[in-house]
Amino acid sequence: MTGTVKVEGAKNAVLPVIAATIMASKGKTTLKQVPALADVDTISEVLRYMNVNILREENSLYIDAANELKTKTPFEYVRKMRASVLVLGPLLARYGHAKVAMPGGCAIGSRPIDQHLKGLEAMGATIEVGNGYVEAFANGRLHGARIYLDFPSVGATENLMMAAALAEGTTIIENCAREPEIVDLANFINQMGGKVIGAGTETIRIEGVPSLQGVEHTIIPDRIEAGTFMVAGAITGGDIIVEGAIPAHLRSLIAKMKEMGVKIEEYENSVRVIGTDELKPIDIKTLPYPGFPTDLQAQLMTLTMRAHGTSVLTETVFENRFMHVEEFRRMNAKAKIEGRSAIIEGPVTLQGAEVSATDLRAAAALILAGLVSEGRTAVTELKHLDRGYVDFVGKLKGLGANIERVYEQKHNPSNDSMMQSS
Ligand SMILES: CC(=O)N[C@H]1[C@@H](OP(=O)(O)OP(=O)(O)OC[C@H]2O[C@@H](n3ccc(=O)[nH]c3=O)[C@H](O)[C@@H]2O)O[C@H](CO)[C@@H](O)[C@@H]1O
Numbered sequence: 001m002t003g004t005v006k007v008e009g010a011k012n013a014v015l016p017v018i019a020a021t022i023m024a025s026k027g028k029t030t031l032k033q034v035p036a037l038a039d040v041d042t043i044s045e046v047l048r049y050m051n052v053n054i055l056r057e058e059n060s061l062y063i064d065a066a067n068e069l070k071t072k073t074p075f076e077y078v079r080k081m082r083a084s085v086l087v088l089g090p091l092l093a094r095y096g097h098a099k100v101a102m103p104g105g106c107a108i109g110s111r112p113i114d115q116h117l118k119g120l121e122a123m124g125a126t127i128e129v130g131n132g133y134v135e136a137f138a139n140g141r142l143h144g145a146r147i148y149l150d151f152p153s154v155g156a157t158e159n160l161m162m163a164a165a166l167a168e169g170t171t172i173i174e175n176c177a178r179e180p181e182i183v184d185l186a187n188f189i190n191q192m193g194g195k196v197i198g199a200g201t202e203t204i205r206i207e208g209v210p211s212l213q214g215v216e217h218t219i220i221p222d223r224i225e226a227g228t229f230m231v232a233g234a235i236t237g238g239d240i241i242v243e244g245a246i247p248a249h250l251r252s253l254i255a256k257m258k259e260m261g262v263k264i265e266e267y268e269n270s271v272r273v274i275g276t277d278e279l280k281p282i283d284i285k286t287l288p289y290p291g292f293p294t295d296l297q298a299q300l301m302t303l304t305m306r307a308h309g310t311s312v313l314t315e316t317v318f319e320n321r322f323m324h325v326e327e328f329r330r331m332n333a334k335a336k337i338e339g340r341s342a343i344i345e346g347p348v349t350l351q352g353a354e355v356s357a358t359d360l361r362a363a364a365a366l367i368l369a370g371l372v373s374e375g376r377t378a379v380t381e382l383k384h385l386d387r388g389y390v391d392f393v394g395k396l397k398g399l400g401a402n403i404e405r406v407y408e409q410k411h412n413p414s415n416d417s418m419m420q421s422s
């Protein structure tokens, strides 16, 4: 594949930022570079349900949360998207009450929210969990606290940072997540009038303020989408430019791809990827940022199937994020799971097959594998893909891929399939 592909605003940055907009009791918020994703629609629906005015025009969202808001979120939204739980901190901080459906597990793990709740309790909240809901109360404003997270959870860091922004006094979150999306959220809160220091390091300090206001903010580029296209360039032995990729956000992927023999040129706001036939095997361990992202594990796995030798991919962030391995085996991959590791023997000639996407990144990875498989591959369950990729098929076609999106039943997108032949 050759050519240039442009990345969208980051899904994992825009979702917490949209949740944070409900803390603005005055003024309106304009968000720019908002990707047209199913997850953005879902969180927009959550806000509308709560009585927030929210309007989308092209890549911008206009949000007015100055009305009195409902402080409850029903299960139907959280079921579609776990990130709905990010309204818990903002609602509790603004209203002293929040009732949010408990997110269940999903295909990648059980995903509890104990660290979110532990932090909110330390800030003075009373929490009740029952009948599938978590309900939190604060007697007046939350107060500042010193919180040590057991694990640098992205969602817990975000929920607590938002709650602390409107709390009385200073909150210190230690062992917090350091992802670029945390920094984007902190920048947004600070633009709103908040006082957050240290985002991007292991300790964040937040001085609470009495109120926050709406502002204009541009969402950072999606490093996971960028990384997915970088792998697409490499696996097809192509030469592609990923525009909007910030190399500093992709250090671990760039290092691993270079170790495999892929040529990568870095520019300020783009990367060029030049594939090779002589891929070397690698060992990878997923870790919180700046370690290798779990959200790129499945995609990079496809590249290891083309490498000459044995690669070991160890998943430490989620306990069950190897559902795609079984699907890859249907495509002739020599792959097995041993404990928390996937062992991949390469190189193999992948064969087209009918496979099913088990989660969002598995969907992208199966499509990447399909690009280099002999014969036709059909990927189903594309509702997962639509959560996190804008026009993935169109963008790959633009780079020269032989791929079509097929709508089998118009009103049930989960039945769609994706086909490609090589
Ligand atoms: C919308 C969004 O930004 N999603 C990302 C976010 O998810 P999310 O915020 O859910 O991920 P976390 O960092 O919270 O979870 C990481 C690990 O910690 C565990 N955990 C988390 C919270 C908690 O209270 N207790 C607990 O045990 C989880 O089960 C998981 O095993 O970060 C993940 C890890 O980089 C990414 O894969 C997701 O794409």
Ligand SMILES: C=C(OP(=O)(O)O)C(=O)O
Pocket (backbone or CB within 6 Å): 012, 082, 083, 108, 295, 360, 361, 388
């Ligand atoms: C796991 C992911 O997302 P979420 O946390 O929204 O399920 C992802 O983006 O790969």
